[in-house]
Structure formats: C-alpha cells, structure tokens
Amino acid sequence: xxxxxxxxxGLKQETAVLVGVITPNExxxxxxxxxxxxxxxxxxxxxxxxxxFTQKALRPDVRTYVGKGKLEEVKAFMKAExxxxxxxxxxxxxxxxxxxxxxxxxxxxxxxxxxxxxxxxRAQSAQAKTQVELAQCQYMLxxxxxxxxxxxxxxxxxxxxxxxxxxxxxxxxIILNKIDLLKERLELIDRQNETQRKNRVELIRVALxxxxxxxxxxxxxxxxxxxxxxxxxxxxxxxxxxxxxVIDNLPFLLSDTVGFIRKLPHNxxxxxxxxxxxxxxADILLHVVDVSHPNFEDHMHVVNETLKxxxxxxxxxxxxxxxxxxxxxEEGKMSIEDFRNSWMSKDNSPAIFISALKKENVEEFxxxxxEKVKELHTARFPFxxxxx
Numbered sequence: 001x002x003x004x005x006x007x008x009x010g011l012k013q014e015t016a017v018l019v020g021v022i023t024p025n026e027x028x029x030x031x032x033x034x035x036x037x038x039x040x041x042x043x044x045x046x047x048x049x050x051x052x053f054t055q056k057a058l059r060p061d062v063r064t065y066v067g068k069g070k071l072e073e074v075k076a077f078m079k080a081e082x083x084x085x086x087x088x089x090x091x092x093x094x095x096x097x098x099x100x101x102x103x104x105x106x107x108x109x110x111x112x113x114x115x116x117x118x119x120x121x122r123a124q125s126a127q128a129k130t131q132v133e134l135a136q137c138q139y140m141l142x143x144x145x146x147x148x149x150x151x152x153x154x155x156x157x158x159x160x161x162x163x164x165x166x167x168x169x170x171x172x173x174i175i176l177n178k179i180d181l182l183k184e185r186l187e188l189i190d191r192q193n194e195t196q197r198k199n200r201v202e203l204i205r206v207a208l209x210x211x212x213x214x215x216x217x218x219x220x221x222x223x224x225x226x227x228x229x230x231x232x233x234x235x236x237x238x239x240x241x242x243x244x245x246v247i248d249n250l251p252f253l254l255s256d257t258v259g260f261i262r263k264l265p266h267n268x269x270x271x272x273x274x275x276x277x278x279x280x281x282a283d284i285l286l287h288v289v290d291v292s293h294p295n296f297e298d299h300m301h302v303v304n305e306t307l308k309x310x311x312x313x314x315x316x317x318x319x320x321x322x323x324x325x326x327x328x329x330e331e332g333k334m335s336i337e338d339f340r341n342s343w344m345s346k347d348n349s350p351a352i353f354i355s356a357l358k359k360e361n362v363e364e365f366x367x368x369x370x371e372k373v374k375e376l377h378t379a380r381f382p383f384x385x386x387x388x
Contacts, residue, residue: 014047017078019066020089022056031089033295037262038089038111040213045118050083064099065092075104087114090263094143111263112139127189134182141175190277203244204252204373204380207282209307211299212259214290215322218356220256223366242278247370250377255282260306269309280310283376285317286369291344291353292326318372319348320365325355336361 018038022031031054039049053074055066064071065088074086085107092100092110101108109117116136123129208216224243242255255278279285287303289296300319307313321344327334339345339353352368354361 014084015050015081016042016047016085016087017051017053017074017083018042018049018087018089019053019070019074020055021060021066022054023059028054033298034089034262038087038114041111041114041118042087045114045121047085050081051077053077060090060096063096064103065090065096071100071103078104078106085109087111097143115261115264127186127193130182130185130189134179134186137175137179137182141172141179193277202381204284204376205255205278205282206245206252206284206286206369206373207255207257207279208286208288209257209279209303210259210288211290211303212261214259214288214293214299215356216256216259216288219286219288219320219322219354220254222356222359222362223369224254247366247373250370250374252373252377260303262302264306269306276310279307280312282312282315284369284372285312285315286320287317288320288322290323291321291339292323292328316372316376318368319351321348321351321353322356324353325358325360 018035020031020035020038022028032052035052035054039052042049053066053070055070057067061067066074077083078086083106086100086104086109088100088108088110090110091112092108097108097110116132116139119128119132120136123132208220210216220241220243224245242253245252245254257276257278285307287300289300293299304313321339324334324336324339334342336353345351345353350368350372352361352365354365356362
C-alpha cells in the first residue's frame with residue numbers, strides 16, 4: 001500500500017533576531033528592556049524572537065547601524081539557524097536599510113516598520129485604516145528606491161501588510177497623490193467626528209491614557225460594562241472607543257485610546273492626531289500605569305512627555321496604578337494600605353491603586369472618579385445638580 005505524503009499547510013511562524021545599540025546615555029539593563037519590548041512587538045505581529053544582538057557605541061553607525069564585525073556575526077548566526085528576518089531597535093534611514101539588506105541578504109525591519117505592520121493588522125474603523133495607510137505611505141516615500149531594488153523579496157509576512165504590497169511598484173508622484181487623498185479623507189472624517197462631539201458636549205469627558213498593554217481596555221469594560229477587546233498584546237486597542245458611563249446617577253463619557261510606546265514613529269503620531277483629539281478634548285485624564293512592570297516609572301515618563309507634546313499635560317488627572325495583584329516585592333505582596341502610604345501615592349496625587357482584572361479596590365476608584373466628575377459638572381452646570 002502506497003504511503004500518503006502529508007504536507008504542512010499552515011503558515012510557518014517567522015523567526016527574528018533583534019539588534020540594538022547601547023549608547024553612553026543608556027545602560028545594558030535599559031537596552032535589554034527596550035529589546036524585550038521589541039520582542040513583544042515581534043510576538044504581537046505573529047513572529048518569534050530567537051536571539052538579541054547588542055553593541056556599545058557612541059551612536060549608531062551611519063552606514064549599517066552596527067559595526068561591520070557585529071553585522072557579520074548577525075549574518076553568520078542567521079544563516080546557521082535559518083532565521084527569517086533581522087529587526088533593529090531604532091528607525092533606520094533609507095541608506096542604512098539598503099546597506100543592511102545587501103549585507104545580510106534577508107528581510108530587514110526597524111521598530112517603526114514593525115509598529116506600522118501591527119497597526120495595519122489591527123485597524124478596524126475607516127478612520128484607523130486611513131490613518132495607518134497614510135503613515136505607511138509617508139514611511140514608504142523616502143524608501144521607494146530600496147523598494148524598487150528589492151521588489152523580488154516582497155513575499156508577504158511580518159512588515160508587509162497593508163498598502164505596502166500594492167504601493168511598492170508605484171512611483172513617487174502616485175505616492176504623493178495618495179498621501180494628499182488620504183489627508184483629505186481624514187479631514188472629512190474629522191469633520192464628521194467633530195459634529196458627533198458637538199452633540200455630546202454637555203457631558204463631562206474622561207479619557208483613558210497610558211503606555212500600551214497596561215489594562216486600559218479592561219478598565220473601560222469594568223466601568224462601562226461593555227465588551228471591548230482586552231488581551232495581553234501591544235496595541236490591542238487601536239480605534240478610539242467612547243462609552244456613556246453612569247456612577248450614582250451622574251453620567252459622563254469615557255474614551256479608550258491607543259496606547260503610547262517608546263520611539264513611536266513620528267508619522268504615526270501625526271496620522272493619529274485626530275484619534276488622540278479625544279485626549280486633547282477630555283476634561284479628565286485617567287493615566288493608567290501597570291505598577292507590576294519593572295520599568296513602570298519609565299513608562300509614566302514616556303506618557304507624560306507625549307501628553308506634553310500634545311499640550312494635554314495640564315489637564316486634571318488621576319493616576320490609576322493597575323495590576324496591584326501582580327506587584328512583587330522580596331518581602332511579599334503589598335496591601336492597598338501599603339500602596340496608599342508609598343512614594344507612588346505621595347508623588348502622584350490624586351492616585352488610586354486597583355486590580356481591574358481581579359476587581360480589587362474598584363469601589364474606591366469609582367468613588368474618586370465620581371467626585372472628580374461631580375466637581376467639574378457642578379462648575380460647568382451650577383443649576384443642573386439635580387442629576388446627583
């Protein structure tokens with residue numbers, strides 16, 4: 001009897017090595033944390049990280065990001081282990097990208113193109129899809145020469161989703177026309193959203209902000225009793241979601257926004273300004289922090305700097321330290337009272353400590369939020385206090 005031959009029909013998970021440069025203003029521990037985050041990005045995109053490569057230098061090499069010897073080391077490992085792609089922790093210039101691809105003879109991505117790929121895979125609304133497409137076109141424009149040269153290597157996979165494949169063979173003029181068209185489309189969507197916002201201007205508006213993957217969507221679900229996607233992946237939420245929430249007969253609007261991240265591509269920040277307008281127009285910000293993350297202070301700084309760039313840092317803010325159930329100390333677990341007496345509480349007032357997943361200290365959180373919304377509502381509508 002002839003034996004039946006079986007074939008693997010599923011898509012093979014792409015493997016990657018990560019490459020970073022340790023500059024004098026960074027420690028090896030910091031760079032390790034940056035690469036851990038980059039590895040999480042690769043995982044979110046559907047790939048698997050095999051190894052990290054780092055090099056100490058005053059600055060990234062102008063030609064190939066890392067030195068020739070380090071690049072040869074990366075190439076030898078990738079060839080021996082049959083690795084699919086190399087991902088670099090910073091945005092590569094068009095010439096760096098071209099030189100590295102030629103030397104490594106494989107798919108090369110940088111942090112920006114990886115984030116753009118994740119956004120392309122997660123955009124759901126017409127607005128988010130348009131914003132991602134605009135950012136991809138702007139990223140692509142200075143790299144057209146490289147894309148023409150390496151057209152034969154574009155075979156899909158991580159870093160190749162969205163408009164990238166369909167636009168590679170176009171010339172500069174068509175890309176520029178596309179950018180203009182996308183900007184016009186976004187302006188139209190913005191005008192439509194502005195009309196919708198005017199219809200709900202009478203309610204106090206609260207916006208969830210924070211580093212990506214800190215639990216904003218879980219808190220949104222908790223407060224609004226909705227069912228928004230919440231998973232342990234970066235950028236699980238891309239489209240801004242607005243829900244009406246009522247606490248003790250006091251209604252307000254709560255919006256969940258895209259998470260911030262280190263080295264977020266400038267094109268994405270520009271493209272997503274309309275989405276982030278929910279933050280700029282909010283009356284109260286809930287800055288959600290994953291207190292269990294070893295570098296949560298650094299994450300807070302990234303968020304505050306981004307809010308500063310948006311002229312939104314001066315808004316009334318409640319710092320919500322989430323995931324207290326996962327916070328670990330050598331002495332053991334901290335109680336809510338311990339958190340209240342900690343430096344975190346003293347340096348970030350008002351602050352609240354909760355576990356949205358375990359529903360720990362949620363009632364105190366609701367009470368604090370109610371008081372802040374009531375205070376603004378009373379100031380805005382001095383004769384409309386019958387609501388509460």
